[in-house]
Amino acid sequence: MDVVDLSHTFTQFAETWSPKVVARLNDYEIKVVKLDGEFVWHDHPDTDELFLVLAGSLTIALRDGDVTLGPGQLYVVPRGVEHCPITDGLVHAVLVEPAGVVNTGSAGGPLTATYDDSLARP
Amino acid sequence: MDVVDLSHTFTQFAETWSPKVVARLNDYEIKVVKLDGEFVWHDHPDTDELFLVLAGSLTIALRDGDVTLGPGQLYVVPRGVEHCPITDGLVHAVLVEPAGVVNTGSAGGPLTATYDDSLARP
Helix, strand or coil: CCCEEHHHHCCCCCCCCCCEEEEEECCEEEEEEEECCECCCECCCCCCEEEEEEECCEEEEECCEEEEECCCEEEEECCCCCEEEEECCCEEEEEEEECCCCCCCCCCCCCCCCCCCCCCCC | CCCEEHHHHCCCCCCCCCCEEEEEECCEEEEEEEECCECCCECCCCCCEEEEEEECCEEEEECCEEEEECCCEEEEECCCCCEEEEECCCEEEEEEEECCCCCCCCCCCCCCCCCCCCCCCC
């Protein structure tokens, strides 16, 4: 595995709501994702999910209150907790979660992203 | 769990080579650590270990070559691979690894840090 330059990875794709695996840690994956606008309410019944914002402002709407993250701030959404990412403009974020987690969780729908590890070195 | 502001966490302690848990993700921990100088050669036989540098320059010496990380760059040391972190001045880094991993791994010795989750919210 090689060094991952997070800023560089964001120059390698344009699409939003489509996480890209950039590194692996045991059976976990480190992903980068561009977010813009409002996602869908969903949860991940079997896992926590870490959001780390590198650029922009991300609000994670939760049923009992919102959390807003700026650059250098992270939040872990507990397993089974419904959440909806909402941004005011473009956000660059890092996700950490077990391999195989789907972005829309149990909600599914048209924003469900295809698994993409094309940016990860073998 | 609350929002973790990574920059802020580094204002809350001074000691080096003493990782502090700031968040939990399933059975993994997110730690912040200040590094300065040369650590000890060691490995973690049972787990990969992620280093993300936020400030400064970190060289991870490996038996078959070195890796150098600057701000925004990450590297995953594979399980069982001997490594020795070396810095040129103070480094702020984030570690991601399973709960309970000890900083000196199988090497032990005087730089072995006490487990510290005093910065993590309950």
